[in-house]
Amino acid sequence: MKTSFKIATIYALSGILWILLSDKLLLLIVGDEDLMEISYIQTLKGTFYVSFTAVLLFFLVNSYHRKLNEKIRSLELLNQQLKQSNSELEQYAYIASHDLQEPLRVTGSLLQRLQQKYSDKLDDKANKYIHLSIENASRMRKFVQDLLEFSKVGNMNETLTTVNLAELTEEIKLDLEKIITENNAEIRVSGVSVVVAERLKLKQVLSNLISNGIKYSNPPVPPVIKIHTSETPSDWEISVTDNGIGIAPEFHQRIFELFQRLHPSSENGGTGIGLAIAKKIVDKWSGSIRVESQLQSGSTFYFTIPKKR
Amino acid sequence: MNMRPINILLVEDNEGDILLTAEALEEVNINNNLYAVRDGEQALDFLERNPPFANEQLPDLILLDINLPRKNGIEVLKHIKNTRVLRHIPVIILTTSSSESDISRSYDNYANCYITKPSDISDFTHIMKVIEDFWMRIVKLPNLT
Numbered sequence: 001m002k003t004s005f006k007i008a009t010i011y012a013l014s015g016i017l018w019i020l021l022s023d024k025l026l027l028l029i030v031g032d033e034d035l036m037e038i039s040y041i042q043t044l045k046g047t048f049y050v051s052f053t054a055v056l057l058f059f060l061v062n063s064y065h066r067k068l069n070e071k072i073r074s075l076e077l078l079n080q081q082l083k084q085s086n087s088e089l090e091q092y093a094y095i096a097s098h099d100l101q102e103p104l105r106v107t108g109s110l111l112q113r114l115q116q117k118y119s120d121k122l123d124d125k126a127n128k129y130i131h132l133s134i135e136n137a138s139r140m141r142k143f144v145q146d147l148l149e150f151s152k153v154g155n156m157n158e159t160l161t162t163v164n165l166a167e168l169t170e171e172i173k174l175d176l177e178k179i180i181t182e183n184n185a186e187i188r189v190s191g192v193s194v195v196v197a198e199r200l201k202l203k204q205v206l207s208n209l210i211s212n213g214i215k216y217s218n219p220p221v222p223p224v225i226k227i228h229t230s231e232t233p234s235d236w237e238i239s240v241t242d243n244g245i246g247i248a249p250e251f252h253q254r255i256f257e258l259f260q261r262l263h264p265s266s267e268n269g270g271t272g273i274g275l276a277i278a279k280k281i282v283d284k285w286s287g288s289i290r291v292e293s294q295l296q297s298g299s300t301f302y303f304t305i306p307k308k309r
Numbered sequence: 310m311n312m313r314p315i316n317i318l319l320v321e322d323n324e325g326d327i328l329l330t331a332e333a334l335e336e337v338n339i340n341n342n343l344y345a346v347r348d349g350e351q352a353l354d355f356l357e358r359n360p361p362f363a364n365e366q367l368p369d370l371i372l373l374d375i376n377l378p379r380k381n382g383i384e385v386l387k388h389i390k391n392t393r394v395l396r397h398i399p400v401i402i403l404t405t406s407s408s409e410s411d412i413s414r415s416y417d418n419y420a421n422c423y424i425t426k427p428s429d430i431s432d433f434t435h436i437m438k439v440i441e442d443f444w445m446r447i448v449k450l451p452n453l454t
Contacts, residue, residue, distance in 0.1 A: 090410075098376055098406040105405055105428045106325035112430040113332065141428060 004065055008058035015050030019043055089151070096148045101141055108137035139271075143259070146273040150258060153280045158198035160309070165189055165229055165238075168199070172207045176214070184222040185214045191229035195236045197305050201281045206240070208274035209301050213242030215270070216263075218296070234307055235287070241300040247293040256289065278303070285309065314340040315445050318368035320352040320385060321345060321403075322377050326426075329433065330372065330403075337438040339445075344368065349380025353388055356395055368398060370444055373420075375404045375411055383414055390419040397451050399444050 023039045111134045119127050166189050173180060173187060180187070187210065195202070210225050217223035226241040247255060247262065254260050256279040261272040282289045282303045293299035317334070321327050327345045334341055344365065346352050352373070355362045371389070375382035382402065389395045399421040404411065407425045415423045424440075427433050444450075 094406075094408055094410075098404070098408065098411075102323060102326075102376075102405040105426060106323055106329070108428050109329050109430045109433065110325055113329070116430070138428060 004058050004061035007061050008054045011057055012050055012054035015054070016047050019046040019050065093148055093151060096144055096151075100144050104137050104141050104144070108134055108141070111137065143271050146259075146271045150273055150277055150280065153201075153204075153277050153284075156200070158200055160196050161199050162194050163197050163199050163202055164194055165227065166193060168203055168206065169210075169227060172203060172210055175207060176211055179211060179214050183214050183217055183219075185217070185225065186222065187225045187227070189227045192231050192236060193229075195229065195238075195305055196307070197236075198285070201285070202305070205278045205281050205303060206238070208278045209240040212274055213240060213244060213299070216242070216244040216299075218243065218245050231307075235304040236307065237302055237304045239300050239302045241298065243298045246295045246297050247291060247299050248295050249293075252291050252293070255291065314342050315370065315441075316342045316366055316368045317344070317370050317372060318352070318355060319343055319345045319372045320349065320377065320382065321372070321374045322347050323374075326374075329430070330437070333430075333434040333437040334441075336434050337441060339438075339441045341441075348378040349382065349385045352377075352385045353380065356389065356392075367395070369450070370440075371398055371400045372403045372440075373400055375402060375406055375415070383418060386415065386418045386420055399448075399450070401440060401444075 020043065023043055026039065027036060111130055115127070115130050115134065119130070122130075169187060169189050179185070206227070210227075213225040214223045221243060224243050227238065228241070229236060229238045231237070251262055255262065256275050258276040259272040260276075261270070279289050286306055286309070287304040289301065289303040291299055291301050319327060319330055321330065331343055331345070334343060344355065346355055352371075354360075355365060356367070358365060358367075373382045373385060377385070382404070386400055386402070389398065389400055396419070400419075402411075402415045402420045402423040403426060404424075405426055412423050424436060427436065
């Protein structure tokens with residue numbers, strides 16, 4: 001309202017001032033009586049024109065301004081909502097990292113104390129109850145931590161860099177050294193050697209796929225994991241092939257969902273977070289992830305990294 | 310070497326945790342007096358020697374949780390580090406939280422160190438032993454009484 005009035009007034013005043021001044025100037029130079037008559041009418045006409053357009057301008061700017069204000073208000077509202085949901089998310093992450101874990105940790109620790117101090121006074125059944133309670137308390141903690149980890153994926157901003165896949169695989173091998181030596185696993189890398197990606201995220205995806213390949217191996221056959229990278233004009237595609245137990249086709253979708261597992265918890269230890277995290281990361285960079293596998297004949301996981309982002 | 314019992318103030322609201330800490334200290338055979346208070350306000354009353362703590366000695370070491378009723382650990386830490394007669398006392402943040410913001414808020418307010426409590430009981434006992442060894446035997450603290 002104020003701005004449109006100001007703009008219209010400035011326009012009208014400068015127009016009228018120009019008309020009057022230019023008339024005065026003209027008369028000063030020419031100084032003709034007849035001209036004075038004509039210029040008077042011209043002045044009136046000019047003033048009317050300027051006033052009329054000023055009113056139009058006022059309404060035009062006014063309506064434009066109102067629309068702009070509405071847009072700004074709705075954006076402010078949206079911004080506020082985003083801020084709130086963000087702080088709720090932080091709150092939730094905090095609750096997960098502290099409030100949910102504390103009672104679990106204390107419960108687990110007290111049960112361990114019970115086991116340490118009194119196990120020889122209890123019978124086998126009682127000891128088994130204690131043992132299973134400890135195991136479940138620690139499992140619950142693992143779930144809480146993994147859920148936290150899952151919610152953090154994607155909030156981390158990382159820049160794109162060129163990543164040498166052989167080097168990255170060497171790093172992953174160091175991280176997974178324990179299960180690699182335990183299972184006598186072999187890891188091979190082939191194909192395109194360099195991709196452009198968020199290094200840490202790519203590492204997390206590859207590392208999850210490799211460790212799955214080792215975990216779900218087919219003893220006594222030692223696991224062999226083959227990483228192969230190919231490219232099309234638009235994408236890189238990385239495949240991770242293992243010679244493990246394989247996955248029946250009816251589970252090919254479900255394995256990417258959070259906390260979905262195909263094996264009892266004690267056998268392979270995980271909570272079912274690895275593939276869910278891998279999928280979330282790949283989805284974030286607008287790639288795709290899928291598996292090809294048959295029971296008993298190994299699995300190949302494929303994921304893509306778009307070249308243009 | 311100073312052989313008088315060391316006074317430890319434990320600020321912790323979870324009774325289970327108080328028991329576990331007391332037992333861990335017992336297990337590592339440290340000659341200590343452990344005082345446990347259950348919230349941040351009590352902790353400040355203890356340190357200011359307000360009633361009912363008028364006859365207590367200042368602690369040699371403070372083990373401070375962050376999530377506490379009434380006044381949280383960070384507020385207690387701020388008070389300690391802003392008070393001339395208290396700020397030399399080592400404050401060890403001992404908490405379940407491993408959140409980045411808790412860690413940085415603690416060090417921003419001059420916590421002496423930050424430890425996330427382990428879930429395994431023998432790890433916990435080991436940590437208590439290391440804390441005592443470090444702060445009570447290795448480190449030299451000013452002798453103000």
